[in-house]
Amino acid sequence: MNEPIAPRSDVFPSNRQPTARVVAMPADTNPSGHIFGGWIMAQMDVAGSIVAAEYAGRRVVTVAVNSMEFHKPVFVGDLVSSFARIERVGRTSITVLVEVFAQRPRESPAGCIKVTEAVIVYVAVDAEGRRAPLPERDLAVWRSVYD
């Protein structure tokens, strides 16, 4: 079995700005009543693409999902927060770690757990959809401003 991408933590990272937040709705459930995994993956892809496109300063496309782990189910009413962080930058590709936390406002005290994480790779593209070089940026400085 692969090692987890990052140490598991069920503590909501309140020192970071979530890239995207959304409430899981009944329409997003699978036949067993849990939130559909594909819906969560879509939220993660959107969150990852936001930080990748900001870095690239242009359109990006998803080229690979290098890993995806579902730790816990998501339920209707959960507040789902995706935290995306750029891990690596190549000539045209940006590798992003996306971690998803679910907050359960109905629980008392309100619970929060890390439900999912993934490593997703994006490629910067030009108007014709061909790979395009990334701008030269200092990733550490970029992170300190945007993380």
Ligand SMILES: CC(C)(COP(=O)(O)OP(=O)(O)OC[C@H]1O[C@@H](n2cnc3c(N)ncnc32)[C@H](O)[C@@H]1OP(=O)(O)O)[C@@H](O)C(=O)NCCC(=O)NCCS
């Ligand atoms: C993304 C795409 C433009 C890449 O074009 P390409 O000419 O094949 O480019 P390359 O093979 O040289 O790969 C470009 C970069 O992606 C990386 N890459 C390609 N496949 C990868 C994979 N499976 N995993 C990780 N990185 C990958 C390469 O290492 C390279 O990175 P670098 O430039 O930073 O070194 C093309 O494959 C494509 O259009 N794919 C479909 C994208 C799509 O429709 N996504 C879904 C909707 S957004």
